[in-house]
Amino acid sequence: MFYENSHASNNVLDGLNMFDGTDGHYFHTGSRGHHSVWDSRLFNYGSWYLLSNARWWLEEYKFDGYRFDGVTSMMYKISLI
Template sequence: MYHVTNFFAHSSRFGTPDDHKSLIDKAHELGILVLMDIVHSHASNNVLDGLNMFDGTDGHYFHTGSRRHHSMWDSRLFNYGSWDVLRYLLSNARWWLEEYKFDGYIFDGVTSIMYIHHGL
């Protein structure tokens, strides 16, 4: 999930949602913890799907101006100063734990979340 368009949908590469859940359940039966590589540092630029321009504005979920775009990843950058963004991403993290029973996360692109220069 690197150019995420729907944060509440799994990749079809894992089969159906039930297939994905079964895979995680089987890993748990074998005593294996399952971590999800979650991308809350950026999202797809696409305007026809995903969150970009979701409400018709350029900045509801994302930064505007010079901070709006990550040039190396060709993606939009979340505005973590927005209450809506925080609620959305936290609810997304909780949803994956509850719905799919992941045991935790590997957060992708953390330096891009922490630093304006993206840690580059």
């Protein structure tokens, strides 16, 4: 399964971005929470959302592996401007 967890849509009309009126529920706040090259939001990996989501897919659909894309953006905050 392709599991995109390095970033998410920046659009406030779909997905998780500002779904509850705040920008920090699942994502980092401020400039740390925005990827300037991809124009997307960056997850806060200290929250349980991503781990819980991965576990749900494993238990519900019996997936046996994930392909992680964009790992560099998950590990480092690099300014490309």
